Amino acid sequence: xxxxxxxxxxxxxxxxxxxxxxxxxxxxxxxxxxxxxxxxxxxxxxxxxxxxxxxxxxxxxxxxxxxxxxxxxxxxxxxxxxxxxxxxxxxxxxxxxxxxxxxxxxxxxxxxxxxxxxxxxxxxxxxxxxxxxxxxxxxxxxxxxxxxxxxxxxxxx
Numbered sequence: 001x002x003x004x005x006x007x008x009x010x011x012x013x014x015x016x017x018x019x020x021x022x023x024x025x026x027x028x029x030x031x032x033x034x035x036x037x038x039x040x041x042x043x044x045x046x047x048x049x050x051x052x053x054x055x056x057x058x059x060x061x062x063x064x065x066x067x068x069x070x071x072x073x074x075x076x077x078x079x080x081x082x083x084x085x086x087x088x089x090x091x092x093x094x095x096x097x098x099x100x101x102x103x104x105x106x107x108x109x110x111x112x113x114x115x116x117x118x119x120x121x122x123x124x125x126x127x128x129x130x131x132x133x134x135x136x137x138x139x140x141x142x143x144x145x146x147x148x149x150x151x152x153x154x155x156x157x
Contacts, residue, residue, distance in 0.1 A: 004050040008095055010130050011040035011112070012120070013087045014056055022056055028080050036061035036070055036083050040092050040112055044130040050096075051110075057096055059112035061087075067117055091118040 019027040019039045028038040040057045061070055061083050068086050070079060094112035101107040136148045143151070 002049070002098060004047045005095060005097055007047050007050070008093050008114070009042050009046055010044035010118070011042045011057065011092045011094060012126060013084075013090070013092075014039035014041040015126075019056065028084060030076055030079060034072070036079060038083070038087070040094065041126075042096075043126075043128065044132060051098075054096065054110050057094065057110050057112045059092070059094065059115060063112070063115040064117065089120050091120045092116070093118055 014027045016027045018041060019025050023039075025039075028036065031037045037058060037060055040059050042055055042057060061068060064086075068083065071082065072079070074082065092112065093114075093116040095114045097111050097113045099109045099111060101109070134148075134152055136145055138145070141148065
């Protein structure tokens with residue numbers, strides 16, 4: 001696992017225009033496994049080690065099983081529209097996972113994992129960038145508070 005794969009980033013549901021321009025693909029599909037798959041646009045700053053070119057991440061609606069129920073009795077377009085209505089006004093908190101195809105091509109894919117839904121402030125614009133603020137939590141870190149402060153000082157934060 002790469003260091004940046006353990007960092008939570010913030011994203012929004014990518015628009016059709018964004019994914020058409022970036023990948024020549026639509027922003028939401030029902031894939032061959034009958035799962036809704038969509039693109040998320042990263043809007044928060046990422047660690048320096050994060051791949052700079054990766055601005056759009058592939059995610060799966062099945063990650064939201066507690067918040068969204070994909071009614072497979074609906075037709076294809078109704079399922080897509082139901083998910084679009086659910087996701088388009090939310091922030092997504094996620095980690096990015098780098099996956100390399102096991103085929104001879106060895107293509108690299110970036111998927112959103114550990115997805116969480118956050119409310120979106122209506123005053124925020126899609127082109128704004130969010131900047132993370134380091135927070136120390138003694139229950140989730142393996143370092144002392146002094147080590148945490150030293151790390152921040154070394155990184156000039």
